[in-house]
Amino acid sequence: MKRDALISPKEQIVVAGMFRTANGIGRAAQSCYHALRAEGFDPVAVDLSALFNQIDMASQVPLSEMPAHDNGTLILFANAPETERALLGLGLRRWHRWRMIGAWAWELTAPPDDWMRQTHFFSEIWAPSQFVQKAFQQRFSLPVRNVPHYLPVHEHEKAWPSPASRGDKVLRFLTIADGHSSFHRKNLLATMQMFMKAFPNNEPVQLTVKCRNLSSYRPYETEVMAIADADDRICVIDRTFSEEEQTHLLWNSDILVSSHRSEGFGIHLAEAMAAGRTAVATGWSGNLEFMTRRNSVLLPYVLKPVNDPSGIYQSLENAHWADVDIDAGARGLRDLFEFPRRRHDLASRAQKDIQVSLRSRAYAAALAGPV
Secondary structure, three states, X not given: OOOOOOOOOOOOEEEEEOOOOOOHHHHHHHHHHHHHHHOOOOOEEEEOOHHHOOOOOOOXXXXXXXXXXXXXXXXXXXXXXXXXXXHHXXXXXXXXXXXXXXXXXXXXXXXXXXXXXXXXXXXXXXXXXXXXXXXXXXXXXXXXXXXXXXXXXXXXXXOOOOHHHHOOOXXXXXXXXXXXXXXXXXXXXXXXXXXXXHOOOOOOEEEEEEXXXXXXXXXXXXXXXXXXXXXXXXXXXXXXXXHHHHHHHHHOOOEEEEOOOOOOOOHHHHHHHHOOOEEEEEOOOHHHHOOOOOOOEEEOEEEEEOOOOOOOOOOOOXXXXXXXXXXXXXXXHHHHHHOHHHHHHHHHHHHHHHHHHOOOHHHHHHHHOOO
16 A cells, blocks of 8 residues: 655654564664654554563563554564564554555565565565665565664763773673574674684783573584683673663673674664774675774675574575675784774764764655655
């Protein structure tokens, strides 16, 4: 169903998603809600966390029930496999007159074939990066917009001190992954190997490996802990953090490292850059929406066929992802250690670039633009 191009701020807008779930698509729903508020809209946030048994945090936005209106705009942050269940949970049936937008996340160069069937529920799909947009456009016949995630600047972030103000000489690295998003895709082991290669002589450095659901993937956990046990500068944390804990962890870090094989967007990287931290990541996929060689360290890679032993990303025909160059990554980490001015310059540029590139108006423009 298509609507008129222009939308009034007074029109009913619902953002539905997992607002009480500490994963990427839950945080994407929060981002959309904050962006619309910043642009003068009054969206309603409807939580789907309980519907999918994924409550693991308190919501950071006020939640409401699905409005009883017979029309409006629904922006649904749930991927294709969850679409029908989400719409049933929201009480929407075929006879509704809502404008339906599917905000989908994906990390490979093509979506699964069975996602096509779910597209008929929507008038359009929103993708968080050009990388994902291109993947969807190759398979889907309906319009696909590139709507990058918005990062609101909170008052406490404006006042965040630089890492140097901690008063110690330890350079702190951080890497983050959720097992439900595939540890093989996030590639924690490569980051840990880079770290040990870069700093073989007990240099004053530390690596925090922040995980969720590591214990649910025993073979991978065994490999991670074997490396961590060999170096007491590596700390592994496996639990869900509150918003306050996550903020403190980022504040207490200097450099965020992602050796990912593929990202649909990489919101944790964008958040680190917005907070004035240096970002190091594989130079491929959705993170290139906001990462450049001027504002971050982009690591070389080779493309290989997708192989995910966890089964989360089944190998698709002609699907590839990146295998990062560990030796080059180690040299990159070492350079950041040896040249503090380079760290500072990259972080400063990143913070400025994020404020320009990831703006709230992207959502308002997507709502108002022609379908």
